[in-house]
Amino acid sequence: MKASPQPASALPARPKEASLISVEAPPPEATRRTATLLAYAGRNDNALRIAVVILYVIVVLLGATTSSIGIPTLRQDPAHPLGLQIGASSPIRSDEYNAFSAIVLSIMATGGAPTTSVLAAPAGLAHRYPSGGFFETFVYFDSTLLRTATFLPDTMVFAAHWWLPALLLFLFLPKWFSQVGSARRWGWMAAFLIALSPAASWWTMMPIQLIAYTIAGSSLILSAHKRFAEGQRAVPALQCLVAGILIAGLPSFYIPWSLVLGLPILTATVGWIIAFRGRWRPKLLSVGSAGLVALVFGLGTLWENRAGISALLDTVYPGSRRSSGAAQPLAMLFGAPALGPMQDMTPVGINESELSTAFTITFVWAALLIVFIRNLGSPRDNVVILTVGTFAVLWLTWCTVNFGERGSSIPLLNYVQPIRAAQVCGILASVLVCLLLDRLPKKVGWRAPTVAAACCALVTAYAASLLQQSYLPFMTRPLIFAAAFTVGVCVFVTTKYASKVWPIVLTSAVAVVPIIGANPLIFGLGDLRDSETATYLRNEGRKAAASNGVWASDFSPFDTVMTANGVPALSGLQRSGPNSEAWKNLDPEAKYTNAWNRGGGFIFFEWTVGQPLDIGTLSYTADVTMVRVDPCVLKDRWPSLQGISSSRSLDAPCLVPERTLAWAGREFFVYKFR
Structure with a gap:
């Protein structure tokens, strides 16, 4: 009798629970309780996704964004501004309100290409907008949709475009986590740590846009792989087409951050499919089809934007500038939890955007989890963790070690200034630590959480103290202790009670504190x-x-x-x-x-x-x-x-x-x- 094929939904074998605690096979009643908890978690996950969509619809209908286009210099009469705005605009985000948002509004006004200076070469690649080319119309779909402003209110179209990357992040990152064998709740935590990081806030959500489309495309490739394995054809083929188009846009907008953030997720996804214990045909169909589409649409888009690319590479500034790895201040690297004072004071010797980073402290957390989880399993079972971790450590090294002149000759890395790597490499570490937290046993002792919490709190306290001595001299000592204590508590409870949801809620809520007043909430276009x-x-x-x-x-x-x-x-x-x-x-x-x-x-x-x-x-x-x-x-x-x-x-x-x-x-x- 022919052996039955392996179920398509099977995942790479998960390792046994970490060696902190020995775990015996659960009794039947425990299995039933686990099934009940999984069903409960699934219902909560569905409710969260529905809530995200509803929230997106609400902000679109209200025309609400966190744009700084309401700054006084963009008002006819600053003393009597039009519309409603809560909070003050951020002057440091001049690229957003003078360029990014202005280009979006220009596309809406013209129904075509934006009216940048006629002395300038086309900037479709740098700002993700089509100028009439076939391939770029699909790859830069988000800007193509702006043309719907001809029959929809401008305020709604602007808000829909503004929040689209965040919508995709929260819808697809939890799903991506589950597809690579982790619990969805850790995907939610990773999404919150990314979206609420100071880097995302002070850079007007640029890091979110530079990772969200790749995450969505990667998730669709995984879905296509599963459906191909189940014998389906039409639906996974369509998923590969959409995934390829999404991934084709990876080398656009701000390319240095695209390399840092998008490439690791895509590589980890492909690695997981290749390592999957299953037939090769579904693997080749999903990866090959999506890859072919990405290649065709990516090269087609680059060809259609060749004039702008050529003009940029030949400029005096920034031209074909190449960078080398160099050590960045520790205060900046690990000071994100203590950046709350930037909402009320201007840093000394640097601006708010340049000082802001993601939660790089998660590197320390992840390193300690690896120490305590001694038996993660074989490399094949941990290809996603290994891939994301390798990229994360690579970019952390790029911004902490001086490579000298030779560093400027390292392909891909030399496109990224070390300060730019420092600002967002914590996003990769946030994804990594959430993948590792999923590997903790249901019951964890006191040692691992206590050591992890103490180390993360001490590093945060040191970084915050350095911030006070350099960039934020008006920061108070109680705030330094509060930031360190809060980080320690979040690390402790999330590690100790990894099977619970409430620590994730607490950590996500605390992550809001450093950035809650960084940007305004504006309704309409002012x-x-x-x-x-x-x-x-x-x-x-x-x-x-x-x-x-x-x-x-x-x-x-x-x-x-x-x-x-x-x-x-x-x-x-x-x-x-x-x-x-x-x-x-x-x-x-x-x-x-x-x-x-x-x-x-x-x-x-x-x-x-x-x-x-x-x-x-x-x-x-x-x-x-x-x-x-x-x-x-x-x-x-x-x-x-x-x-x-x-x-x-x-x-x-x-x-x-x-x-x-x-x-x-x-x-x-x-x-x-x-």
């Missing part, structure tokens, strides 16, 4: 849509787009409102690199190439009537190109220039006063040309 100035510019933007005309401004926040309302412009965003042919109109002899050959930045104008054209940079930043020019000279060199905005009254023979507009509490003069 003055960027409904103000008189925004309405006027939106109408002018449509006229300019219809006649291939452009505008220019001499005030950066005014550039933002123009971009957000779809006004084609010379001033504004140059995020990928320059359009060299376009710059020749202003600089035909390439005299100022070093000033305008820059990416990831902004183009500012200054009106200098009667003065010669001059192009330079600002002394305090490397990503701003400053063009000082007479508006009449600019009109001669750029005939399609239709209008300008000036922060002061101008007297030039080519200008015709149009009207005045209010923005950022100031009066601006709008001119057309004779």
